[in-house]
Amino acid sequence: MSTFATEVAIDIRREPGFWSDLAELRAVGIRSTVLQANQQVRVDGPVLAEKALTRLLNTASVFASASDEESKELAQQIAVFASLASSEDMVHEASIRILSDLGNFPGLRKLESEHPVDLGFETHMRRGLLRELNTVDMAGVRVPLTEYQLDLWRSLDSSAATAVSAPTSAGKSFVVLEHMCERAMAAERFAAIYIAPTRALLTEIHGKLEKRLSSISKSIRITTIPVPDPESRPKQIYVLTQERAQFLLSTVAVAGLIDLVISDEAQSLGDDSRGMILQDTLEKLRESNPAARFLFLAPGASGLQLIGDSIGLPDINVKETTLSPVVQNRISVGFSDLDEHLVHLDLVTPKKLEPIGTYQFQRGFALGDDTKLAAVALELGASGRSLVYATGAKNAEDLTALLALNRHPGTSKGLSDLAKFIEQHIHKQYSLANFVRQGVAFHYGNMPSLLREGIEAAFKRGELDYLCCTTTLFQGVNLPARNVFIDTPTRGKGAALDEAALWNFAGRAGRLGEEVVGNVFLVNYEHWESKPLTERKPFAMKAAFKRTVEADFDAVVELLQAAVDKAPILERDRAAGDRITAAAGLILFRSSQKTLDGLLGRRSLSLTTEQKDSLTELADQALTSLELPASVLTTSWMLDPVALAGLLQRIRELVCQRDFAKVMPSNPSGDAYTVYNSIIRRLYKYLGGVNLKGDEAKGNRGFVAHVTVTALKWMRGEPLTQLVAEAVKYKKKVAQQTNKRPLTQAAIDGAIRDMFTLIEQTIRFKLVQWAKAYVDLLKYALAQEGLDEMVSQVYDFSLALELGVSTRTGRSLVEFGLSRITAAAMASLITDSSLSADQVRGWFSQQPASLIQQLSPLVVAELRERSLVSVEYSA
Template sequence: MSTFAHDLSTRLAGHTSFWDYLGQLQGAGAARTLAKPLSDAPTLELEKLHKLLYCASVFAQTEKDELKRLAQTIVLNTLLLHEDGELRERSLDVLTELGNFPGLSHAERTYGVGDQSLLGRINRKVAQALNTVPINGLPVALTDYQKQVWDSLPTSRALAISAPTSAGKSYVVIEHLCQQAERHSKFAAVYIAPTRALLSEVHQKIQLRLNNRDDIRVSTVPSLDPLQRTCQIFVLTQERLQVLLSIWNGAFDVVVVDEAQNLSDQARGMILQDCLQTVISRRSTTQLVLLAPGATGLLEVVRAIGVEALRPEFTGVSPVLQNRIIVGKVKGRPKEMRLQLLRGPNERVEIGNLVSTLGLDNKSTRLAAAALELGCGGGSLAYETGPREAEKTALQLMNELRRRHPNPQDKSLLDLSAFIRQHIHPEYQLAAMVVHGVAYHYGRMPSLLREAIESSFKQPQAGLQYLVCTTTLAQGINLPARNVFIDTPKRGRGVNLDPALLWNFAGRAGRLSQDVVGNVFLVDYDEWDSRPLDEFVPFEVTSAITTTLSEQFDRVIEAVQGDMPAVRPWDGEVTQIRACAGLLIAKAAAGLSESFLAAVLPAERLTSKLEIMEAAVAAAQRIGLPASLLHANWTIDPYGLRRLYNRLLEKIDAGDLDEILPMNPREAPEGLYQSIFMRILREVDQQQGKFGALVAGLALQWMRGVPYPVILKYWVKRARAAEERKAQEAAKTGSRSKKPKTVDALIREAFDLIEEVVRFRFVQLGKAYRDLLIFALQEKGLQHRVPEVYDFALALELGVSTETGTAFVELGLSRIAASALEDLFPDSSMTAAEARQALRTLDVTANELSPVIVAELDRLGLRELAAE
């Protein structure tokens, strides 16, 4: 690109007056986006605006992200403020030069085309045509960045795609994946998502995109295809991928890692890195695609997994304008707030003061008050530090909206409320909230409930208007909004958020192709103990294995030698140490210590390489389990695995095989899983007590596909009985009994136990138990009993235990929908293909399915042939 344009841009941006004019424009544009007009909003003279538009036209011709961002800021604010045809046309020309065609199309639909000349029209059409590619058979105009990524995908063996949240990264990657599957008779790919929420979203997109290709398997289930199709795309978490790699020796053509910054995420980052290393080692031509919202350090990390060259496709330019607006209460004026546009450290633009209809003196309700005053012009996300806090803020919002409109009649929200009462719990307060357009959202919610909330929030009209979220939303879920509200840089119990994570959450402001602007309102920003949003902070990606060996070397060595720290689920550091030690021992058992340590050992510990190798080899020899078994289960204490294996051998030798053999939970005798769970905890984690029995009771209901209302009713009843016993004991001693927990608190407690213990910890422990039992049966000459060993770890993960239920989950349906649907068909052994066909002919009206379940079927394209 022109050196002249770059040099001129540097001179223009070096003038103080440029920044003064830009500040006035930004302030005026931000004021225009507010739901309520300001009497003292900033203005900008027309002459100054023309000068800024000239600067924008020059900046757009450079290659620097910062200059392009400035150009886009100028023209988008101009579009917000002015209806003049000439100004609009100049702005649209710059958007064309920038290659922001989704923004251009939205601007033309919303603001008009301007005073367009024939030459201008031709130039725009030609530029747009150059960026247009076939997406699912239809022409779609991409942004310059998307087009750049699109062109790189077919030719790059390893690609790092890093861009702001709203840049449309996954959109083009998913299309690339689907087109590759369509073009080849033999193809295997995996899309790795860090959370079940993102996994579900991606699976829905791929499933719908390939809906007419029954010959291509699309699955979230880590299992072999019973139909033996030669084309398959898996959408898995790293834990599910670890399971798949342990039972399947095949190779992938393409591997996509979404939210690749999670390579730094303690034990889960280790799992991800180890899975990628295994995948790359199986085929040298496997394409690796890493997606991140803005990250550094990816090249160094992928070298540790065997990838030397990584093509970077980075941009810092978001295709939408994102205003960071500081909201502060004016002292001495209980209903007045001061609004400032944050442009950088110590750089602010006054927008003006807004007189609120609500009092702002109560700090604990100020986030809700600000959202009600400033967020009523479009969908609004509010950040909260945890699930309980999210529920509290959502309740504040509902109370005010209910006071204003006591009898709302949005049918979609009434249907959502009815679904929650029917399929979650009749007393769950969320059912009352959603009627008033308010909900909360956190990761441990049932997937269909979470997706139903997201779908309602995405509706262009009506639906949910306010959504209070935790950091789960920062893990890549596509849920943009016009407004985002944040009043703290903390998470959980006062722990500082990674600034990059906060930027990722803030990036939800602004909807590509639906808007040109989004606002991030920073409530009481000057009272925060840090200023993480003053300037952009990228994720610094490091190997979680390398970091652990650097920071916890002595404790890792102690763990390798047998002194494993006690399990504390809330202590990520302990989990990290245990996992790192297990991985080192597994690599030693496979004879891979030297090459593995050469890739992951931090520089300051290179002299300790021999010490680590000797300790790990000695440990593997003492443990004496097969290398394949240790590698498939290295997140579990390997010494604990040996203790459990010894106990299983004792039970087999004593003739007690039936006591240790897991069965289908629908057929299991009373007490079988209670004893299995307690045995696992006692031998692996050396935990005594009845916690295993408590979890087993919940897990049995979960595996059997028991609906949430039944599970939660049981859980609430059990908790109430325990509270009553404690109250009686307190009365006898004259002490004060604890206040009973609310139904919502008990439901949240059950969700936590299901997601964190049943569906995570015991899935890992259950898989290890099954692997050890199969090995023990083989060692004892009882191979004929191996087929009887039920895969209860998979049932724990999915929440279903029939082949039909599993088939519904493989098609992308949530556990709630799968559980409801499997009761409608007399065949409990349908394959995924048979299940798909059954759904295509399902009469949803006659079967009285909830509109929310019907909507899920529609999102997945599973009932387009339904006869009703």
Template sequence: TSIPTINDEYYKQIFVLTQERLQVLLDNFKNKIDIVVIDEAQSISDEIRGMILQDCLDKISIQNPDAKYVFLAPGAEGFNDLADIIGIDTIHVEKTNLSPVVQNKIIIKVDPAKENNLQLSLLDNSNILSIGELTSTRGFANENTRLAAVALELGKDEGSLVYGTGAANAEDVAKQIASGLPLLENDSDLKELSKFIKKHVHKDYSLANLVLRGVGYHYGKMPSLLRETLEKNFTNNKLKFLVCTTTLFQGVNLPAKNVFIDTPTRGNRGEALDPASLWNFAGRAGRLGYAFSGNVYLIDYDDWETKPLDSKIDFKITSSFKKVINEDFDTVISRLDKNNHLGVSQYSNVDAAAGLLISRAAKGDLHNFLERSFRTIPDKSKLEIIEDATYSSLESLNIPHNILTLNWTVDPFGQERLYNRFIQKIKDGKIDELIPRHPSGNVYTNYVGVFSRINKYILNHNTSKFSNYLTAMALNWMRGKSLPEIISLSIAKKKEKNSTRPVNVDRAVREVFDFVEDNLRFKYVQLGKAYIDLLRQALIVNNQAEKAEEIYDFPLSLELGVSSIAGQVFIELGLSRISASYLENIIPNSNPTISTAKEWLRNNDYDSLNLPLTIYSELEDKGLL
């Protein structure tokens, strides 16, 4: 769940959450955590999110040295880094390289002189064995459409995953594939899916039409219910093709008969993919209980700059924090110096590492944290340099140390600037304008002020234009406005700027998805949490504790996309924002508890409610009916 409730009446509780939510939980949870299960454990290597995970695991191990850990990672090595983090000597590893299904890696080559022919070869480790030629009525000479053409030729009868280098590329490839397929007019499930997309994303979103031909596209910043619905329709063989980005490389157990890949790169700049990630994606071909064999088609593999699928490559588990310290030691030391934080805050991995060091110094356990993180470091003098620089940095910060332990992913020097601004405004008697209010009502000016202060003092960069746009988007999002409404407003703004040029709806939808996920649900959740923690502290030290009670927890509403109690309760039950927003408008109780919401869901007459099928299916999948 996104917002786990700590219930003291329960003898035991199980929390299923992200590392960001675990971080918040640990700040408020006083009991010991006994068992920790980490799926996709290689994500400890993932930049700032990896550092958050390490920080959480370290806190749990300090709180309960006897805690048990289970780490799950596909084809990974390097578990000793995890052992260091949780303070044990070794981790018992159970590993198998045996696959319960046969996976055929097939190289596809096209001779421009014979454009209707595909040359097929089997890749067995680095050995290439010729299979033969396939002749088609279709031509394959055009490199821009070759991936779609090959997928149509070889994958149209069974579920096929097709790799797209990014969201826009996935859309383009999906459109090319769909153009070669008939309309499935009599499929009621696909009609319902199309209707759902039009109603809950946008009526002109191309995906709504593509699914009617059995084709979908999938990328990480889509709303969760949309992603899950696409995955479900693919698993049920309603969608024959799903074009996906690297988001599907891990986490989602989505088997396919065929996987099509035409490049070992990602994004517009052709950034090289981690070979282990590519192997993980190729592993989607064939799954026990789904298909006894699977085909991985490697298009133009001979022309790839690297040959990552010649031999199996495992994920290398490496602490992101440890990697940054080892590779960017001098830069980390530099970023611990207050004088190097005068420009616009970019908050990189190096800044996050510096912030984590300062937070541990503020907590008083920096030395032990470094000893645990670098148990095998050959040059211990480096740790002494880090300690000296960190404590010097801490002493330069005029801010209560307890605050620095809460929000280390936010620039501590920016936090100091904002805290000092709060102190000044409180002394000037301007407390009310600092306090974020509930998003309902006339609060636009209030939130322009909140976001402007965050941008100006924490980020060292503020433009009224962006703060105004951010406020409008944030309020619509927190109020539970539907995506079609938010997207339509964005499109209207684009038309205002250029009334003669037609708006690309797919691009507008992507931009809204990006803004929601990158800014509203991530960046400004972290910044917003720092804002309210700093404001609460500033009010308390100025004998205004009663005013601190008025602070609205807007970062939670930003993360969830709802601000009503009913909406938050439905999300706590594990439902998507789309379902929660729909249900909060029909439950005759604006202040339900978890138990009363469950009871209402289970005792309803769903024929009379006329719920959209997709929302009904989510309730069914979550066991809430």
């Protein structure tokens, strides 16, 4: 880029007059995005001085030619705000020219669709030429990219490991996914692993890949299940969480087979025990697949070389930008102490608050915190789809209720179908169904995937106007909105949100190709204890293992010493936490693999030689003392090693006594309560440290029995609506016995929420980890007793716990990317429990349309999206 233009841009930015003109333009432009045309609100605010717009557009032309990203961002702001502030064709043409020079063609396409204008010959030719220079061929379609996307796309032709850092709305995932798809289509044989931190993100990525690669569906398997392909297709793409990827590496031989590894939301490397699992999994993939290409995606991170150093990749190519192709405004929302109807909006900039306008509403805002947040969202979010941040699941429900009670929109066919689905597949009295009919909904991580996806789809279609959501949406899921509302930088009971995560959520305001501008409303921002959204700073990448071993070295040593001494678990300090337990466990595992020197020898790890020697010596002694097999440590090193050793000892005793009725897990489809009650009690006792003896433990025993019953029903594929109905029924019974009153709506919603939590957090996460360890320990104990023929008979119930199906037919349905709700519903109609994926597809082809049309519209839509049925739903 022009050095002269950069120098001129720097000189202009030193002029107070430029910033004064820009503040006026930003105020006028932002005001045009806040209210609907029919809203009757008196607004006072800065006005644009005569000829200021001309000066700014000329300035933007210079900024667009400069080489620094600050100038380019200002040029983009001027172009977008000018197009919003003026209806003159000349202004819109100038804005188009500036955005063309910036290479923001996705944003330009959106702008032109909203403000069509007849371009002059020179502008038309210039835009066309620049657009062609930024256009690449993707699946036979010419796609224009931003400058950053184009640079990233070209860099992916190399084989170097690459870390990709860009704001949430920069379109990095689109380019990386397209690169993977191009490689999959071009190769005769291809295998890739896409690692993402949440199941919600797995579902989204799986759906995108299914659509994009439908033309080669017969030769490629795209799956979220970590098991081998029963059809041995030549092309494989695994879309997995780090836990599922860890499971895959322990059960499937992938050495030398993987061509591409993508780690999305790679900042998860710093997430305590889950970050350590990610680090270990990536390093295993690197060691076993030295020719594989590694790509890491993170939103606005610095210190990306730490990723490579943590997994043994010394050189990483970094492709980063701070420039978002969408103009995102952070707006402070303040209130008057003298007039409850007044609201002050100010643009948050690193230097100061710039006045946008004072709004005189008919509504009064002398309200409590949640009620005020809802009121602000109703007034300022009327111009487009809005996300409202909630500090937890209950808070999301409460905010949604406030929004629903205070608006009266019409309903669409899609919302009616979604509401009926909720009543049919969750519970007929679930308040969410009525909220949806009012055009609002809540969204949190423990919700069933098909319900969550149905809500997301309705929001994307514009049928839902408001979505009250928790931190679930902070990572990855592409859910564009015009507005985001936040009134606190905390979560749960007041714990501070990670600053990078908060910026990630704010980045949902406006998404590439969906909006050219997004507004982040910060309610009562001036009263926040901390103000993390004033100035964006690249967050530093962290590695959980490095941070834990360095900062809590003594605690890690203490835990390893306890392992050497076999200190009884109930006598030890259990407050060490998962992070320290996982760090000590990873050291033990790497010691058992004779690779601890490599882990402790990372150049970024700040430990003295004496400290490293101490960890090495203790790990060797602990392994000798505990006698834990390597097969268990491979996937269960994040669990307490002393607890694992205690569980192994108890399993050995039962095996020696040949008491297999209490020790051998079986397929849960039969009468399996007795054995699973014994197993799960054992898991809670040894791995959970829960006391189950004596009168004082009656409540614990009741809870474990409840977990066992629910886990069995879940593994059998029993409908979620049945599990929820039983939870609500139990709550109603308790209410009748205690206060003789009917169950309130809040209590019904609470019972449903508690069931979601039990399934997602206890059954699908905690029990899955424990079950995997149990199965490995049992197989080891059987082999030690010479009972090799029984090893193959051990039913690995960890996968059934996670998927919620226990038969081959059920797994085949999940293999298609179907949600558990749909998979369980269809499995209940198929009379063969052992069908492969191809056989399941054949079963669908034989069914009459009348059968499919009896199903819920959302279920039919999911089946049709996975190409399992072709019929349209008709009510």
